Amino acid sequence: MAEPVQFEVTIPSDTIRGHEVQEKILELLEEYSFPEKDLFGIKLALEEAIVNAIKHGNGMDPSKSVRISCHLTEEKLSVTIEDEGDGFAPEDVPDPTEDDNIDKPSGRGLMLMRAFMNLIQYNERGNRLTMEKRRSPD
Amino acid sequence: MSAGQRRLDIEQIGEVTVAKFIDKKILDENNIQVIGNQLFGLVEEDGRKKIVLDFTAVEYLSSAALGKLITMDKKVKAASGKLRLCSIRPDIYEVFAITRLNKLFDIKDDQEAALAGF
Numbered sequence: 001m002a003e004p005v006q007f008e009v010t011i012p013s014d015t016i017r018g019h020e021v022q023e024k025i026l027e028l029l030e031e032y033s034f035p036e037k038d039l040f041g042i043k044l045a046l047e048e049a050i051v052n053a054i055k056h057g058n059g060m061d062p063s064k065s066v067r068i069s070c071h072l073t074e075e076k077l078s079v080t081i082e083d084e085g086d087g088f089a090p091e092d093v094p095d096p097t098e099d100d101n102i103d104k105p106s107g108r109g110l111m112l113m114r115a116f117m118n119l120i121q122y123n124e125r126g127n128r129l130t131m132e133k134r135r136s137p138d
Numbered sequence: 139m140s141a142g143q144r145r146l147d148i149e150q151i152g153e154v155t156v157a158k159f160i161d162k163k164i165l166d167e168n169n170i171q172v173i174g175n176q177l178f179g180l181v182e183e184d185g186r187k188k189i190v191l192d193f194t195a196v197e198y199l200s201s202a203a204l205g206k207l208i209t210m211d212k213k214v215k216a217a218s219g220k221l222r223l224c225s226i227r228p229d230i231y232e233v234f235a236i237t238r239l240n241k242l243f244d245i246k247d248d249q250e251a252a253l254a255g256f
Contacts, residue, residue, distance in 0.1 A: 016166075040229045044198065044200065047165055047198075047200050048201055051167070055167070096237060096238075097238040102239070103208055103211070103242060105204075105205030108237045109200070109201040112201055
């Protein structure tokens with residue numbers, strides 16, 4: 001039985017640093033032998049969530065940071081990502097699959113996170129996201 | 139915007155331009171910007187009208203990359219051209235299916251199918 005792992009990092013609004021955290025989490029998931037199909041979705045969800053925090057949350061402001069905490073057990077990954085922005089209301093994001101929106105180039109990140117993770121939850125202000133993914137059966 | 143590193147392998151087959159992505163991961167914002175500009179250049183600078191985008195090499199792409207593909211589709215349509223996508227692996231196809239972009243784009247299994255009847 002692998003022991004649960006927990007860590008927390010604070011990074012500047014820099015997507016390269018975001019990718020480093022993403023890689024670290026994925027390495028841990030591989031150590032815990034999460035199945036390939038889970039890794040693809042988790043990587044995509046982490047990418048979307050971290051880029052959202054840096055770009056839309058912090059507006060790429062280098063003086064603002066993003067706090068990422070990760071908790072991993074053999075059964076489940078939980079990640080919390082908090083930016084220093086004003087937040088947003090997820091329910092106000094238009095559905096990108098509606099006919100009127102299908103050819104608009106933005107608005108799909110949130111949808112992909114919801115599709116690939118088991119839980120996507122924002123705090124009331126909308127600047128802190130918690131997401132969870134349970135290990136799929138082999 | 140500097141031309142940056144070449145991100146697409148371009149091959150002309152008859153009237154059709156096949157643009158193959160070189161990157162395995164189309165994620166990074168700067169990378170996506172460069173790829174987008176090179177794609178748009180095919181239509182806006184080179185005046186190419188029949189374009190196939192080949193995804194054989196691509197293992198990951200983000201919603202920002204999807205955004206560039208949508209803009210590319212619009213530019214090709216505005217120039218009265220046609221765009222097809224091909225050789226998309228199942229994981230990536232799922233991303234298109236979830237976002238219903240498999241309905242917006244003309245997606246073929248492989249390059250041969252994409253070139254047929256183009």
